[in-house]
Amino acid sequence: MRIIRYLNDYSNPVVAAVTDDNKIYPLPMNDFMDIIYEAKHAGLTPVNYINELITGKESLQKDLSELNLLVPIVAPEVWASGVTYEKSREARNYETTDKKNDGETCYDKVYNAERPEIFLKSTSTRTVGPNEPVYLRSDSNWQIPEPELGLVITKEGQIVGYTIGNDMSCRDIEGENPLYLPQAKIWKNSCSIGPAIRLSETVANPYNFQITCRIYRNDQLVVEESANTRQLKRKYDELVSFLIRDNKVFDGTVLLTGTSIVPPNNFTLQDEDRIEIEIPEIGVLSNPVKSLVQKTVVN
Structure with missing residues (x-):
């Protein structure tokens, strides 16, 4: 249901x-x-x-x-997990500008560490639902969607539902310096969720969601990739436990669990593209892409 x-x-x-x-x-x-x-x-x-x-x-x-x-829930906050899939680790390592370091990167370390990467992704005013536009940040030249399974949780950390999330990301900004992560992840309409919430009690195996991302340009399919949540390195309860640890979390918070779908390294989203993320048990989250033009401030 x-x-x-x-x-x-x-x-x-x-x-x-x-x-x-x-x-x-x-x-x-x-x-x-x-x-x-x-x-x-x-x-x-x-x-x-x-x-x-x-x-x-x-x-x-x-x-x-x-x-x-509409968005299936007006989530007060949307949090996200990073580098929870091997492909995500590989992508983060590729985009970093520090190519001289042949040793273990910060992404390798967090992938193997006990503590996961968790960051604030969005708030209710920055989150959009099905068919609403997601925006391209004006100071980035390398932007992609990150298709993810989202957990809907209570303030105690109980998982009560599953939804689809699009964690829009600027690969060039984060690659320049990991400390720029908030700017690479958070801006107007940089997160979408929907189209529905699958009640958790109706899911036999939440580690068997098939996720497919399709990107259309001029009505032509230009990217199509799939992954399965069985590839996730961490357990959902583990991610939730770190989110709520010594933290105030609100009922209806959404926690995105990371992505294993990364478009080709030479790909970036453009104005008028359309993103579809499908999990059959939940539905298809579709969003048009629009440029976010920076307004000139006149003193």
């Missing part, structure tokens, strides 16, 4: 459940976390609670493709 948010005919946001046969049932909640709270209060699992709500009710007489989808 998946949870979505969409705009109804009156431009009001609606939370809805999508069953495995793709029937859509609007729910009397304002937010994904309301489902988790109400189910717990009723002593039921989220799926059983939703089934009680929708039993005997008519489904929405629309197809999912007809809806104006």
Whole structure:
């Protein structure tokens, strides 16, 4: 079972459940976390609670493709994990400007260390949903999407759902100096999540999500690569445990788990490209790419 948010005919946001046969049932909640709270209060699992709500009710007489989808959750914060896949480590090592060092790099060290790399990726005002544009940073010439599985967690660190995330990244900025990571990762519309949240209790094996990224230019497919979460070096609970350690985390926080899909090294996103990230159990997260033109400040 998946949870979505969409705009109804009156431009009001609606939370809805999508069953495995793709029937859509609007729910009397304002937010994904309301489902988790109400189910717990009723002593039921989220799926059983939703089934009680929708039993005997008519489904929405629309197809999912007809809806104006929103971010499935207005996450107060989105955090991200880095260098959790071998391919990610290789890409980070390639892009670094310090090619003279033949020894162990900082990326090699974090890949093998007990402590993972975790960083703040986005906030609710910087995060967009399906079909909204992600922006290209104006001071970077080497930008790519990073397709990732996202964990939706409670403030205690319980994983209550899975979603898709696009961790937009500037390879040249981070490659110049790892201390530039925040600038390589965080700017306006630099993160997208969606199109739905798969309730965690409905996933038999979360280490078997197949992730596919497709990039279109002038309506032509120019990049298509796939990976599987079985390639992940770290466990989800391990990543979550480091995020919440001595940290204040909010209900509905999303933690992106890293990527194993990196476009060719000679590839960079361009204005008017379109990015699709698919995990069959969750859906397809599609976003157009737009240039973010830096405005001149007049004193």
